[in-house]
Amino acid sequence: MNSAVLPQRIRTRLRRRHAAEKRFRCYGVVALCFALAFLFVLLATIIINGAGVLIHKRMLFEVVVSEHHGDRYGAMIKDSWKAQFPEVTERRQRRALYGLISRDAEFLLRERLADVPVPDNGIVVLSVPFSSDAGEFLETDPDKRDSFSKRLSTEQRGWLERIEAGGKVETVFNSDFFLNADSREPEVAGILGALIGSMLTMCVTFLFSFPVGVMAAVYLEEFAAKGRLFRFIEVNINNLAAVPSIVFGLLGLAVFIGLFGVPRSTPLVGGLVLGLMTLPTIIIATRAALQAVPSSLRYAALALGATPMQAVLHQGLPSAMPGIFTGAIIGMAQALGETAPLLMIGMVAFVADIPDGFTSASTALPVQVFLWADSPERGFVEKTSAAILVLLAFLAVMNSAAIYLRKKFELKW
Amino acid sequence: MHPIPVTTTATATSEISSEQGEDCVEAGSSVISARNIDVFYGEKPALTNVNVEIPRHQVTAMIGPSGCGKSTFLRCLNRMNDLIENCRVKGNIFLDGEDIYAPEVDVVTLRMRVGMVFQKPNPFPKSVYDNVAYGPRIHGIASSRADLDEIVFNSLDRAGLLDEVRDRMHESATGLSGGQQQRLCIARAIAIAPEVILMDEPCSALDPIASARVEDLIDELRQKYSIVVVTHSMQQAARISQKTAFFHLGELVEEGDTERIFTTPKDSRTQAYITGRIG
Numbered sequence: 076m077n078s079a080v081l082p083q084r085i086r087t088r089l090r091r092r093h094a095a096e097k098r099f100r101c102y103g104v105v106a107l108c109f110a111l112a113f114l115f116v117l118l119a120t121i122i123i124n125g126a127g128v129l130i131h132k133r134m135l136f137e138v139v140v141s142e143h144h145g146d147r148y149g150a151m152i153k154d155s156w157k158a159q160f161p162e163v164t165e166r167r168q169r170r171a172l173y174g175l176i177s178r179d180a181e182f183l184l185r186e187r188l189a190d191v192p193v194p195d196n197g198i199v200v201l202s203v204p205f206s207s208d209a210g211e212f213l214e215t216d217p218d219k220r221d222s223f224s225k226r227l228s229t230e231q232r233g234w235l236e237r238i239e240a241g242g243k244v245e246t247v248f249n250s251d252f253f254l255n256a257d258s259r260e261p262e263v264a265g266i267l268g269a270l271i272g273s274m275l276t277m278c279v280t281f282l283f284s285f286p287v288g289v290m291a292a293v294y295l296e297e298f299a300a301k302g303r304l305f306r307f308i309e310v311n312i313n314n315l316a317a318v319p320s321i322v323f324g325l326l327g328l329a330v331f332i333g334l335f336g337v338p339r340s341t342p343l344v345g346g347l348v349l350g351l352m353t354l355p356t357i358i359i360a361t362r363a364a365l366q367a368v369p370s371s372l373r374y375a376a377l378a379l380g381a382t383p384m385q386a387v388l389h390q391g392l393p394s395a396m397p398g399i400f401t402g403a404i405i406g407m408a409q410a411l412g413e414t415a416p417l418l419m420i421g422m423v424a425f426v427a428d429i430p431d432g433f434t435s436a437s438t439a440l441p442v443q444v445f446l447w448a449d450s451p452e453r454g455f456v457e458k459t460s461a462a463i464l465v466l467l468a469f470l471a472v473m474n475s476a477a478i479y480l481r482k483k484f485e486l487k488w
Numbered sequence: 489m490h491p492i493p494v495t496t497t498a499t500a501t502s503e504i505s506s507e508q509g510e511d512c513v514e515a516g517s518s519v520i521s522a523r524n525i526d527v528f529y530g531e532k533p534a535l536t537n538v539n540v541e542i543p544r545h546q547v548t549a550m551i552g553p554s555g556c557g558k559s560t561f562l563r564c565l566n567r568m569n570d571l572i573e574n575c576r577v578k579g580n581i582f583l584d585g586e587d588i589y590a591p592e593v594d595v596v597t598l599r600m601r602v603g604m605v606f607q608k609p610n611p612f613p614k615s616v617y618d619n620v621a622y623g624p625r626i627h628g629i630a631s632s633r634a635d636l637d638e639i640v641f642n643s644l645d646r647a648g649l650l651d652e653v654r655d656r657m658h659e660s661a662t663g664l665s666g667g668q669q670q671r672l673c674i675a676r677a678i679a680i681a682p683e684v685i686l687m688d689e690p691c692s693a694l695d696p697i698a699s700a701r702v703e704d705l706i707d708e709l710r711q712k713y714s715i716v717v718v719t720h721s722m723q724q725a726a727r728i729s730q731k732t733a734f735f736h737l738g739e740l741v742e743e744g745d746t747e748r749i750f751t752t753p754k755d756s757r758t759q760a761y762i763t764g765r766i767g
Contacts, residue, residue: 371606371610372612372613374568375673376612378566379603380599382596385626
């Protein structure tokens with residue numbers, strides 16, 4: 076189209092409008108790149124920090140099981156370990172030596188002896204994790220090991236290098252991290268306890284907030300008289316969605332634990348508190364989704380003699396389902412990452428067991444991240460990043476499930 | 489029972505056979521009579537003092553300019569106005585002599601007897617079959633699967649849609665054309681065997697060919713049902729209805745035989761409207 080036919084004034088303006096359009100798009104691209112860059116840096120940092128957790132060094136350790144130790148497994152470990160270093164005589168040296176292998180070694184030995192009978196020669200070969208510092212030292216490139224001078228003495232480093240030269244050190248996949256619960260020792264601390272705790276908590280949250288939220292929204296949207304009380308409730312549900320989460324923790328502490336006597340620090344109470352927090356999000360999303368369903372469908376059902384309940388169950392809800400799922404997942408994702416309310420109800424406790432039910436003491440992923448980030452041991456640094464990755468993976472799985480469900484309901488026309 | 493009011497203007501059309509069985513009163517007598525109907529939206533009156541008789545087995549057309557209250561009146565007949573916030577209805581509407589606004593009346597039963605077709609085709613986002621089967625299913629009309637099949641097929645047949653959808657009974661109804669969707673909605677309405685079918689501008693969202701088919705269908709359906717059609721098209725009213733009621737500014741200005749209304753209107757406003765001077 077030739078713009079030359081247009082008057083000069085309009086042509087100038089047209090040029091300016093096109094230029095403005097171009098600038099506007101550029102701003103958008105810049106904003107997007109900015110956000111993506113930060114996201115990339117964030118993820119890259121976490122992955123680089125946390126990836127180390129996937130593999131770790133263990134020692135093939137020959138433990139001499141002797142009768143005179145009875146069931147003092149710690150002593151067996153210490154004696155067998157000491158025996159490999161005949162030059163160690165002083166008490167101070169012995170302590171330094173014992174500090175190189177994980178304190179969990181004695182439990183591993185106990186478990187092994189419970190499962191497998193002792194061979195005739197009395198020697199059990201055990202794969203034992205190193206202590207956190209020793210493991211890190213061995214994982215470090217031999218040229219760069221000088222930086223450990225502050226955390227390991229020259230003597231300790233010598234012992235480790237001797238063990239390494241003896242071919243007793245193996246590099247294996249760190250299944251401990253994925254199969255253990257929390258521990259005081261960073262080298263054996265695992266995420267499974269927190270992961271299961273989070274799963275159980277999310278189950279309770281979903282089972283509590285989804286039906287209650289959807290029912291409340293359906294009632295408000297389809298049945299409630301739209302009077303002054305309705306508007307009061309409406310405003311307060313919106314307000315509730317903006318209440319700081321820690322307040323819900325206080326509420327849970329007072330009501331669920333104080334009044335109803337739900338056991339503290341359990342997935343049950345955690346799920347209920349997070350469910351309360353998620354409730355307004357689900358109600359708001361469900362109402363919006365129901366409003367978006369064309370009212371002609373509802374009228375069609377009612378005009379055929381459907382009761383209002385049938386109209387909403389047969390026509391309103393199925394069409395609104397994708398929107399409801401989207402809202403539910405936003406609420407659940409928020410709940411999954413929530414730490415503050417859980418602190419109030421005791422889920423911040425150190426729990427070294429994997430929870431086996433809704434009422435056993437447990438922690439949750441974000442709380443685990445918080446606990447590890449707070450720990451002074453250096454070994455917890457990479458665990459923290461790895462735990463964040465597990466949290467993100469859990470979130471991704473949960474979101475995919477929601478997207479799948481949404482697509483499924485959309486396909487049903 | 490109230491005595492069944494009989495219209496003075498009714499023309500008993502001889503070709504109508506009494507297929508409705510023993511409760512079928514002579515064609516042309518009133519199936520619905522509205523007495524002193526006032527409707528308010530909040531404080532604003534939408535209809536004042538409407539008195540009209542809906543004859544049995546005939547097509548009654550409601551015409552008038554936009555906002556004259558004809559759709560409002562139609563929605564009074566199956567109490568769809570109940571769904572509108574702030575809407576108040578005063579007066580009495582008798583369906584076969586029973587006041588439908590009486591407190592003991594169950595709207596579910598009422599709407600079983602008075603079906604409705606809307607302006608915009610509104611099939612459920614389900615299969616063609618499920619759309620028609622919806623009414624019989626919620627009311628438990630069919631005694632068996634075969635029975636339900638029969639109801640669905642008959643209804644589609646009577647709506648003149650069966651041949652077009654026979655092979656796509658289980659495909660989504662939203663894939664049908666606009667005209668087919670509207671006839672599907674009619675099939676859905678007749679599947680629960682109502683006495684009266686209300687149609688709120690059923691052709692206004694359709695193209696002329698689809699409209700013509702729906703008009704033919706309406707004409708056939710009056711053999712079995714009493715039909716009330718709201719339309720803004722005077723030509724359509726003239727083509728399909730036996731009786732016409734003209735609304736203007738919330739008032740029922742004039743009612744009577746369609747032929748008479750269009751040839752010798754009594755009221756000057758009716759004359760102005762049908763000659764295109766208002767509306």
